[in-house]
Amino acid sequence: QVQLVESGGGLVQAGGSLTLSCAHSGSTFSTSTMGWFRQAPGKEREFVGARRWSDFTTYYADSVKGRFTISRDNAKNTVYLQMNNLTPEDTAVYYCALRWGGVTASENQYDYWGQGTQVTVSS
Numbered sequence: 669q670v671q672l673v674e675s676g677g678g679l680v681q682a683g684g685s686l687t688l689s690c691a692h693s694g695s696t697f698s699t700s701t702m703g704w705f706r707q708a709p710g711k712e713r714e715f716v717g718a719r720r721w722s723d724f725t726t727y728y729a730d731s732v733k734g735r736f737t738i739s740r741d742n743a744k745n746t747v748y749l750q751m752n753n754l755t756p757e758d759t760a761v762y763y764c765a766l767r768w769g770g771v772t773a774s775e776n777q778y779d780y781w782g783q784g785t786q787v788t789v790s791s
Contacts, residue, residue, distance in 0.1 A: 669694050670692065670693070670694040670766060670779070670780040671692065671693050671694055671780075672690055672691070672692045672764050672765070672766060672780055672781060672782035673690070673691045673692075673782055673783070674688060674689065674690050674762065674763065674764055674782040674783060674784060674785040675688070675689045675691070675785060676688040676689045676785060677761075677762065677785030677786045677787045678786075678787070678788070679788045679789075679790060680754055680787070680788070680789055680790070681789070681790050682754060682755055682756060682789055682790065682791050683753060683754065683755075684754055684789070685750070685751060685752045685753070685754065686751050686754065686787060687748055687749065687750050687751065688704075688748065688749040688751070688762055688764075688785060688787070689746050689747070689748055690702065690704075690746065690747045690748070690749070690764030690782055691744070691745060691746045692745055692746070692747070692764075692766065693745060698721055698722055699721075699722065699768060700720075700721060700766050700767065700768060701718055701719065701720040701721070701766070701767050701768075701769060701770060701771050701772075702718065702719055702721070702738065702740075702747045702764060702765070702766055703715070703716075703717070703718035703764070703765045703766070703767070703771075703772075703773075703775075703778055704716040704717050704718065704736075704738065704749045704762060704763070704764055704765075705762070705763045705764075705765060705775055706758075706760035706761065706762045706763065706787075707760055707761050707763070707784075708757075708759060708760040709759075709760075711760075713763070713775055714729065715729050715773035715774075715775070716728070716729055716732055716736065716749070716762070717729060717732060717736055717738050717749070718738070718771045718772065718773070719738045719740075719747075719771065720770055720771045721740070725770065725771050726738060726771070727771050727773065729773070731757075732751075732758075735751065735752050735753045735754075736749060736750065736751050736752070737749075737750040737752075738750075747764060749762065749764075751787070754787075754789045755789060756789045756790070756791045757789075758787065758789050759787060759788050759789050760786075760787060761784040761785065761786050761787075762784060762785055762786075762787055763781055763782055763783075763784045764781075764782045765778035765779075765780060765781045765782070766778060766779060766780045767779050767780075
């Protein structure tokens, strides 16, 4: 059974940085794609980025490209979302999600989801 647990959310000032963690069990990096999504108040959940670990194919949404980075720590079975130069528009609940396949921005293609972690960016 795959389980995903996010952590690392919080309150940060605009221009600041934050790193989210997604600890997972029951899966192996080599056969999975880990995606990050976010949902702002009153808005639909949107794709942030995803990485396939077999060949490190990575896609980021245009809104975060150059500011956010997905990485992993094999020993800790943890995937990270490093977020730099944050703006109030990045305020949302952030979710990690896993699928057994390639990179996609479609949330319906992800099989497992974490519980979400709140990120609030003040101006």
